[in-house]
Amino acid sequence: MFMQNEISSVIVYERHSVTSRRPGPVSRGRLSDIPSPLLPERYYWDSKLRIPTADYQEVLEDDKAALAWLLALRRVGIVYLKGAPAQQGQVSRLAKRIGYLRLTFYGHTWQVQDKPMANNVAYTSGKLSQHTDYPALHFAPGVQFLHCINQAVEGGESEVVDGFHAAEQLQREDPEAFSTLSSLHVDFTDTGTDYCDFMLQSKKCIIDVDAEGRVARINYNNATRDSVLDLPLHQVQPFYRALRSYVDVMNRPENVVTYRMEPGDLVTFDNWRLLHGRRSYVSNPGRLRHLEGAYLDWDEVMSRLRILRRKVHGDA
Amino acid sequence: MFMQNEISSVIVYERHSVTSRRPGPVSRGRLSDIPSPLLPERYYWDSKLRIPTADYQEVLEDDKAALAWLLALRRVGIVYLKGAPAQQGQVSRLAKRIGYLRLTFYGHTWQVQDKPMANNVAYTSGKLSQHTDYPALHFAPGVQFLHCINQAVEGGESEVVDGFHAAEQLQREDPEAFSTLSSLHVDFTDTGTDYCDFMLQSKKCIIDVDAEGRVARINYNNATRDSVLDLPLHQVQPFYRALRSYVDVMNRPENVVTYRMEPGDLVTFDNWRLLHGRRSYVSNPGRLRHLEGAYLDWDEVMSRLRILRRKVHGDA
Numbered sequence A, B: 001m002f003m004q005n006e007i008s009s010v011i012v013y014e015r016h017s018v019t020s021r022r023p024g025p026v027s028r029g030r031l032s033d034i035p036s037p038l039l040p041e042r043y044y045w046d047s048k049l050r051i052p053t054a055d056y057q058e059v060l061e062d063d064k065a066a067l068a069w070l071l072a073l074r075r076v077g078i079v080y081l082k083g084a085p086a087q088q089g090q091v092s093r094l095a096k097r098i099g100y101l102r103l104t105f106y107g108h109t110w111q112v113q114d115k116p117m118a119n120n121v122a123y124t125s126g127k128l129s130q131h132t133d134y135p136a137l138h139f140a141p142g143v144q145f146l147h148c149i150n151q152a153v154e155g156g157e158s159e160v161v162d163g164f165h166a167a168e169q170l171q172r173e174d175p176e177a178f179s180t181l182s183s184l185h186v187d188f189t190d191t192g193t194d195y196c197d198f199m200l201q202s203k204k205c206i207i208d209v210d211a212e213g214r215v216a217r218i219n220y221n222n223a224t225r226d227s228v229l230d231l232p233l234h235q236v237q238p239f240y241r242a243l244r245s246y247v248d249v250m251n252r253p254e255n256v257v258t259y260r261m262e263p264g265d266l267v268t269f270d271n272w273r274l275l276h277g278r279r280s281y282v283s284n285p286g287r288l289r290h291l292e293g294a295y296l297d298w299d300e301v302m303s304r305l306r307i308l309r310r311k312v313h314g315d316a
Helices: A007-021 A056-061 A063-075 A090-098 A163-173 A175-181 A233-250 A298-313 B007-021 B056-061 B063-075 B090-098 B163-173 B175-181 B233-251 B298-313
Strands: A053-055 A078-082 A110-112 A128-131 A143-150 A158-162 A186-193 A197-204 A207-209 A215-218 A256-259 A266-270 A274-278 A290-296 B053-055 B078-082 B110-112 B128-131 B143-150 B158-162 B186-193 B197-204 B207-209 B215-218 B256-259 B266-270 B274-278 B290-296
Touching: A053 A056, A053 A063, A056 A063, A056 A078, A056 A090, A063 A078, A063 A266, A063 A298, A090 A143, A090 A266, A090 A290, A090 A298, A158 A163, A163 A175, A163 A215, A163 A233, A163 A274, A175 A233, A197 B298, A266 A274, A290 A298, A298 B197, B053 B056, B053 B063, B056 B063, B056 B078, B056 B090, B063 B078, B063 B266, B063 B298, B090 B143, B090 B266, B090 B290, B090 B298, B128 B233, B158 B163, B163 B175, B163 B215, B163 B233, B163 B274, B175 B233, B266 B274, B290 B298
Parallel strands: A053 A078, B053 B078
Antiparallel strands: A078 A266, A110 A290, A128 A274, A143 A266, A143 A290, A158 A256, A158 A274, A186 A197, A207 A215, B078 B266, B110 B290, B128 B274, B143 B266, B143 B290, B158 B256, B158 B274, B186 B197, B207 B215
16 A cells, blocks of 8 residues: 655655666667566555645656656556646646647547536536546547646535556455456447547446456446447346446545645546546536646656656666 | 459448348437447458559548448458549548547658658668557557658559468468467567657567457567567577568468559558558659658547448438
C-alpha cells in the first residue's frame, strides 16, 4: 500500500530502485532504455491515499518536476497538479510537455459541462458512477487530464478507485467472478456527433490480463456498455453476478478516494487503471461548472519519461 | 483465395452476405450495428491478386463508392485509388472522409523522400524489405495511406504480402515456428526527432493471435526490432529460426504482389495485416521521388463503414 503525497520521495525511491536493480554494463552502443521489468512498480492504494501533488508551472518548466510527475503517474496512477490558470488551453499545454494529445470523436480537448441535448452523460449535472473512459474504442486512451475551470457551488466532488487494487481484491475474494470478467467479451457502443459523426462498437473483457495473468487494463463504463449482451444464455447470469461483485468491491468506502477540484486544479490519471466518478451537482446556468479534458496514450507518456530520465540522471 | 479487382462485386457479395446471415428482428430501439461475426470475412490472397481499385474522386463524393472502398479494405486488406491530384494534402482529405487521421511522432502526415540525415530508413533511396509500420508503438496504426506525388524514373516499385495468409501457411508448414512467433515477446525501439523528440520501446509478438488462436495482427519491422534480444538463452536460436521461416514464406514470389505507383495513385491498406516493401530506386535530386503518407485506426474506419452502410442500405 502506497500512501504518499510528496512527489520528491517518489523520485528518490525510483532512483534507488532503478539503480539497485539495474543489470550489468549495457553492451549496446546507443542510449538504452531501462528494460520494462525495471519500470517503477505499481503501488496499489485505497481510500487512505494522499494523492501525489505537484505544481503545474514547475512541471511545465522543470525537468526534474516533470520526471517526478510521470513516474508517480505510472506508479500510483494519479497525480494532482495545482496552480494552473483557470482558463481553457491548459490540458493542451500540458500535453505538449509530453508530445501531443490524442484526438477522439469528442475532439482534441472536450468541455465537461451541463449541456442541453447532451450527447454524453458526462455533459449533464448528474452523478457519474465509477467508470473508465471510452471502452467503445478497442484501444481506450491510456491517460486522462481533467482541468477545473469552474466548480459547482454545491456537489460535483470527484471520486477515484484503484481498479487494479479492486481487481486483486476480487480475485482473492471471488476468483470465479475474476475469471468470468477476465475471459468473457462484452460489447460497448457509442453513437452520436461531436468532432464528427461516429458509430463505435467494441468487444472487451471488463478486466484485461496479460500473458502472465496479471491485471493489465480495466474496461468498464456502464453508460456505454451495450444494451445487447452477446453471450450464450448459460453465461448471462454468471456475467451479471461477476460484474456486480466487482462493482461492489470498487464502491466499498474503504476503496474510494474523494476530492473536490477547485479552479486551477488539474488531475492527471491512468485511464487503463483508475475508475473515476463524480457526485451530482446543482447546475447554475449563470456560472456553469466547467472542466476541460484531454486524452493521451501511454506510449507517448513513456517516451517522454525515458527522455526526461536521460536528461535528469544522464543515464545512457 | 480472392482475386477480384472490381469493387462493385465486392459490395454485391457483402450485401448478400449481410442479408442472408442477419439474425431475426433487432429488438433494440436504436440504430444497431451488424454484430462483428457478420463483418465481411477476410479473403486471403497471393501474387495473383488483382488489387481492388476505385476512383479517388468518387470515393470522396459518393457514399456507395466510399462504402465499397472500406468493405474491400476490411476484406482484402488493400485498395488502390486512382485519379488523385499529384500534390500534397490528398491523404488528409481522404482521412477527413473517414473522420480524422492519427498523429504520431512522424507528424500528421509524412513525406517519404530521400532525405539528408534521414531519421528513418524509409527516408532513403534504399530497398525496404517487407515490414509492417510502427511496431515500436504498442498500438500500431491500423490503416495506412500512401499517395504518390512523384515516382522515380528507375526503381521504387512497391511490394505487398498478405501477412495473415503467410502466417496461415507458416502454421501449416512449420507449426513450431508459428507457435514461437505467436508466444515470444521481442523488443522494438525507435528514437529520434521529427514532430518532436521520441524514445519508444515496445514488447510484441511477431504474430498476435486472438483468444481463439486466430491471427489478429502482424508486428514485424526488422529496422526497428531492437538490437537487444530480451529472451532466455534457450529461446534465442528457436526465435531466429522461426523468424527466418516466416520471412522465407512472406518472400516467396508466389506470395508477393508488385505494383508501381504513378503520380496521383493512392494506396490504402491494413497495416495490421499487410507487409509492405519497396525496391531501391535511383534518386534524382532535381525531381525527388515523393510519397505522402498518413495513418488511421480501425475503430474510426469501422465507425465510418457502419455509418455509410446505414446511409446506403438504410439498415437500422
